[in-house]
Amino acid sequence: MKPIQVGLLGIGTVGSGVFSVLKRNQEEIKRRAGRGIEIGMVADLDAERAQAIVGPGIRVVRDARDVVANPDIDIVIELIGGYGIARQLVMEAIEQGKHVVTANKALLAVHGTEIFAAAHRKGVMVAFEAAVAGGIPIIKALREGLTANRIEWIAGIINGTTNFILSEMRDKGLDFASALKDAQRLGYAEADPTFDIEGVDAAHKATLMSAIAFGIPVQFDKAYVEGITKLAPQDIKYAEQLGYRIKLFGITKRTAKGIELRVHPALVPSKRLIANVEGAMNAVVVQGDAVGTTLYYGKGAGSEPTASAVIADLVDITRLHTADAAHRVPHLAFQPDQMSSEPVLPMSEVVTSYYLRLRVADQAGVLAKVTGLLAESGISIDAMLQREAGEGEKHTDLILLTHDVREGTMNEVIAAMQALPTVVAPITRIRKEELA
Numbered sequence: 001m002k003p004i005q006v007g008l009l010g011i012g013t014v015g016s017g018v019f020s021v022l023k024r025n026q027e028e029i030k031r032r033a034g035r036g037i038e039i040g041m042v043a044d045l046d047a048e049r050a051q052a053i054v055g056p057g058i059r060v061v062r063d064a065r066d067v068v069a070n071p072d073i074d075i076v077i078e079l080i081g082g083y084g085i086a087r088q089l090v091m092e093a094i095e096q097g098k099h100v101v102t103a104n105k106a107l108l109a110v111h112g113t114e115i116f117a118a119a120h121r122k123g124v125m126v127a128f129e130a131a132v133a134g135g136i137p138i139i140k141a142l143r144e145g146l147t148a149n150r151i152e153w154i155a156g157i158i159n160g161t162t163n164f165i166l167s168e169m170r171d172k173g174l175d176f177a178s179a180l181k182d183a184q185r186l187g188y189a190e191a192d193p194t195f196d197i198e199g200v201d202a203a204h205k206a207t208l209m210s211a212i213a214f215g216i217p218v219q220f221d222k223a224y225v226e227g228i229t230k231l232a233p234q235d236i237k238y239a240e241q242l243g244y245r246i247k248l249f250g251i252t253k254r255t256a257k258g259i260e261l262r263v264h265p266a267l268v269p270s271k272r273l274i275a276n277v278e279g280a281m282n283a284v285v286v287q288g289d290a291v292g293t294t295l296y297y298g299k300g301a302g303s304e305p306t307a308s309a310v311i312a313d314l315v316d317i318t319r320l321h322t323a324d325a326a327h328r329v330p331h332l333a334f335q336p337d338q339m340s341s342e343p344v345l346p347m348s349e350v351v352t353s354y355y356l357r358l359r360v361a362d363q364a365g366v367l368a369k370v371t372g373l374l375a376e377s378g379i380s381i382d383a384m385l386q387r388e389a390g391e392g393e394k395h396t397d398l399i400l401l402t403h404d405v406r407e408g409t410m411n412e413v414i415a416a417m418q419a420l421p422t423v424v425a426p427i428t429r430i431r432k433e434e435l436a
């Protein structure tokens with residue numbers, strides 16, 4: 001059978017990885033797919049560089065629309081990124097009846113509903129393994145491997161840049177700004193790292209996992225997003241003294257009231273495997289009712305790790321593209337007419353536990369007032385740490401770990417604590433996840 005023809009839109013880091021892995025492993029991949037997979041055409045604004053990468057035998061164009069319009073192309077790989085031109089090209093490819101493979105988490109998290117609906121109408125596949133946690137096959141695991149389960153929750157370290165920064169802060173005692181500079185110097189963080197450090201990239205990925213896990217539409221606009229820019233090195237140190245590490249988590253959880261979907265730094269017990277995921281690595285824990293806890297670990301970015309995920313999607317499509325669309329795995333794991341309207345909860349309704357650091361006057365009765373406010377709201381204390389005030393110091397740090405409480409209640413109590421005259425600086429609040 002003639003090889004399936006692939007059009008590649010964008011041949012940067014990931015695109016060149018796709019090209020070289022496909023070339024290097026072509027025989028092995030063909031034996032698995034049952035048919036050759038060939039890059040038939042490439043689009044890149046820097047056509048000269050692209051031609052140098054792929055060699056003279058492959059047609060390179062500057063205008064990606066030429067690839068999408070080419071009737072010989074069966075599958076379009078979108079590696080341009082962003083929501084602008086990438087969205088138009090993906091929609092156009094679907095309209096042309098082409099299958100799409102994309103690593104574009106931002107596009108799917110924000111415009112997924114429109115894109116998947118169009119793909120369903122046209123009977124084409126939109127595959128996105130590379131969009132979440134790079135080389136880790138977490139989409140496949142959630143959509144297929146765990147399909148027997150009622151998924152209860154997912155917690156993932158799904159942004160390598162921020163995990164690298166947090167590791168640097170912990171290992172070297174650096175503040176956030178210095179650790180970010182290190183990440184940029186070593187090429188982990190982009191020149192504009194906003195999406196990574198503000199948690200947006202992780203929230204795009206968490207949104208996609210949430211949809212697949214619970215059969216809800218992609219709803220990035222409902223996600224709670226908090227990054228790591230305000231984390232102080234002393235909180236990492238205090239957390240460690242209490243037996244915890246601080247990680248940026250993407251969390252989605254099924255509760256009786258609805259779905260939690262949130263990205264924020266959180267303390268996690270140091271003894272959990274995921275607490276020990278360091279540097280730019282990614283990891284995702286999934287709790288299913290039948291399987292229990294499973295953990296997926298690997299590289300969440302980079303040329304060949306991400307290419308590994310893109311090519312897995314190419315192989316899936318190659319095997320299934322002649323199958324009746326109704327017999328394929330649904331885009332979001334659940335049949336499109338079986339999606340749930342369970343609400344995504346506002347953050348005030350999320351129930352979790354907390355780390356609080358209060359800068360207080362070192363005098364009698366301060367602790368009693370603080371704990372009194374917690375007790376009045378029924379918030380139970382899990383652990384406490386008070387640093388001895390240094391010589392001549394009038395203020396000291398008081399660290400409290402709470403048991404589970406509704407975030408709305410916690411916010412009210414923090415406001416009341418902040419109003420105490422003996423609390424002399426803004427209170428630091430970091431959520432805590434036991435992941436038990």
Ligand code: HSE
Nearest residue numbers: 158159160161300301
């Ligand atoms: N910038 C992301 C990260 C990789 O640092 O993990 C692409 O999503």
